[in-house]
Amino acid sequence: MPAGTQDRYTIGLDFGTLSARAVVVRVGDGTVVAEAVHDFAHGVMDRTLDAGDGHTLPPDFALEVPADYIEAIERSVHDAMQASGVDPEAVIGLGVDATSSTVVVTDAQGTPLCERPEFANNPHAYIKLWKHHGGQSQAERIVELARQREESWLGRYGGTLSSEMLLPKILETFEEAPEVYAATEEVLDVLDWLTWKLTGRLTYAAGDSGYKRMYQDGSYPSRDFLEALAPGFGGVFEEKMSHEVLPLGARVGGLDAEFARAFGLPEGIAVASGNIDAHVHAASVDAVRPGQLTGILGTSVCWVLPSARYHDVPGTFGVVDGGIADGSWGFECGQSAVGDCFAWFIENCVPASYIAEAEERGLTVFGLLAEKAAQQEIGEHGLVALDWWNGNRSILVDGNLTGLMVGQTLATTPEDQYRAIQEACCFGARVIIENFEEHGVPVDEIRVAGGLLKDSFLMQMYADITRRPLSTATVVQAGAQGSAIFAAVAAGAYPDLPSAAASMGGVVENAYVPREEASRQYDRLYEQYRHLYELFGREDPTMHALKEIRRDAMARRALRPGAR
């Protein structure tokens, strides 16, 4: 333990979709001594502009109110400090992570445009949340043009772009609300806006800049490209995003006096450069060295992997130099729906008799299904599924793919189908891992964090199917703790991220170990999965045809008398 860190603390701030969480963490060993959560006052505005005149929003909109973030940061840090009993003078730094591609537009002083009376009712002047999909057509045009022009950066994003990226969102503003665009002096992902507010210094975080703002190898998409995309848009990066990009763990500046007062913390303590909420888990599970794969297992799953060398890995969702930890290439892959698939199943596919049994026996429905599934031999259900209920992010990068299940008989039970979906999610992870290794990026070990860790049956399944041990996070608040680790680096308590993560982060080593016999049996199912994966993912047109049929049906529905 570095000298003098025993009794020092940092604050980790984790901004989710609906709330902010603050934790107070001991710098010496990473212990989370207190936490506090504060909800955003307006939540997500996806139907009406409640913070403005309440008018109805288009269907794909998802907006938030910047002031809610400021209120949440003040309240949660204040409350966590109160709960901790820690001497404020012992706090040496603060780190922030947030949902990424959550975009805010401001004037030169950092005041969000929605706070100006003339824009109070303009949706484009509010925060566009990560899941705002209003820029779908813009995203498609960006991809089309980039393919035509063979823009080299497109490969870094798996050959396509989600409408959730920053560029489609700001192009949407340029085209749909030119008056807001004209008044915009700074375009920021919210995590950079927060560190700007906290310190008075505007910089960009390296990881987020690479993954979400398309900053690659020191530059952005060219003026030439942007102008071809939309005349007049060519200067968006130069004019509205031209500040310094800081490496992860860098100190943006000292804590602003006003915030210091509100928090009850000393002015001038280190504020670390921001981070993407999923990626920051890598620090918490001490997996910031090349070859250490972190799985953030929740509603969706994010896999991040530092690598000493760059390789072309087809189907990777994003590759950024210094994107996970400074000094290595950060590879990101994703599975668009994992916990979401399980929740869908519980909501839509579990019969009343099971609900009654779970209630009677004091189990959750998840627990009951896991218990029943655990009594089976592997493969006894005779099923295999493709886990594409929300498309396939990696390694096929195709949002139009859908779910599939095969093998049902009149004897097929709910636990059979549930287990098959769980297996499919684990098989999907194995494809990602094998894809890394086949393309020269080694995966030496797997460390996992996230809400799904409480399902020990699923965790054992991950180990058996990937044929690798799983080391598990030791804290529930791994995200916020990760930000506190970056804060400790920025405060100089550790010389670098790896040493900070080693001291403050950690895992239960090899909490789940693959069982050879089980692995061998899962291999047979995986062979079927892999076959269907290639078949429906790359060759067979059925899933796309069904999406098209569905789109046409929805268009007919919209034309019905009385339809909205």
Next chain:
Amino acid sequence: MPAGTQDRYTIGLDFGTLSARAVVVRVGDGTVVAEAVHDFAHGVMDRTLDAGDGHTLPPDFALEVPADYIEAIERSVHDAMQASGVDPEAVIGLGVDATSSTVVVTDAQGTPLCERPEFANNPHAYIKLWKHHGGQSQAERIVELARQREESWLGRYGGTLSSEMLLPKILETFEEAPEVYAATEEVLDVLDWLTWKLTGRLTYAAGDSGYKRMYQDGSYPSRDFLEALAPGFGGVFEEKMSHEVLPLGARVGGLDAEFARAFGLPEGIAVASGNIDAHVHAASVDAVRPGQLTGILGTSVCWVLPSARYHDVPGTFGVVDGGIADGSWGFECGQSAVGDCFAWFIENCVPASYIAEAEERGLTVFGLLAEKAAQQEIGEHGLVALDWWNGNRSILVDGNLTGLMVGQTLATTPEDQYRAIQEACCFGARVIIENFEEHGVPVDEIRVAGGLLKDSFLMQMYADITRRPLSTATVVQAGAQGSAIFAAVAAGAYPDLPSAAASMGGVVENAYVPREEASRQYDRLYEQYRHLYELFGREDPTMHALKEIRRDAMARRALRPGAR
């Protein structure tokens, strides 16, 4: 109406798996004036030999007690006559249908061997019900040898044989209970045993003989073949099944005096040759002429179609000269699980909230799902399923095929999946119809009977998807009524089956008419279904591989400590 039939009546007797139903029908117009149902006292013995010493049966056994049939026939006919108020002297005939491949072994007088004290505890001396699967390995050997020897009759059964056929059942007896086989003087399907008992004359029914006893073009599988199958078995047909095969609608004889007394009916009235319970519906819906396809829509679905000419139609389940109506070729196709699929879904896949909503609104769960599904545009669910939850009987003849669903998203609802399964069953029917037509057997119209008729949403779907009008049965007891029609022919009230069916049977003509716009939209889904049908039915090995994985898993389970 033929002279003198206005006030005459016939009795139709319909033997199901668990009970016998008798109806009294007016010969002039087919009106069902009364009915009575009587359950079999012992039901199905599939766990223990309750009628004997109660010993535990092997898992694939399904036995019944012959005396239960006699009791049920006496009680149901007696009760139906009582309820009808019809003058017994006005009753001119009686017809019987029963489950087919339900096999009984007797002495030369027709006394079942299980009634002899020495065989009272021998399972093979009881009735082997249609779903008795104890002869599975025998069925496989029969098929294997027939393929090797290129036996021509195999093609009449789609190139394979179910273990439910008569031959595997009696070969099982020959091998497993040689003492029973040796004492057996007559091997009969139960419907022939019943007409024998009722008249004292032993004959065989043409339809059943062709479809289930492998009587084709005037002969059975050869002695040579049978001897190669099992030495000593070569004479089974010559020695134990060597009576006359009567055409459908023929008079077996006059009603026996003792039965006449028990029924309260005149001695000597006509008893018609028996019939298969599904096929007899064709008479009830007046569909006994070439080109009239009858669908018997229930837990499984049976399609029967008379044709003026024989054609090789690959994937047909059975083709018999005079099998549906005398004078034409009777083609039979089947879908192994239709109503069963819907019931499986209701049992296993409907969430508690739907059950509660159905209860609250006084609907059945079937009704609620249909109502929700009916609000959708066709194709809106984005799904397509393969309806093979119990294998595919026609046109792939592969019991190892299984279900499939593709297109699920996080927005997929229970009604979406339910509707996709219903559509798949209708698509499966369309494949059967197109297959007939492609091979020269015309389908001029569709007439349907059975329990699924009460689902009008499904019936409209059948019409839209097949692009043909659907005419529907007018009586619920279409099976028993059909037997009463054959009785009228045997009694000479009509010169032939077509004229009897025309007067006594009938349908609501074109009760459901295809809607061009809906058909056009279903066509797009059908194109996807057809593609997956060929892919998984003939090319892709996934379903078979999963069955094999499942078999191995079940074998491991059987080896567990404490397993049965």
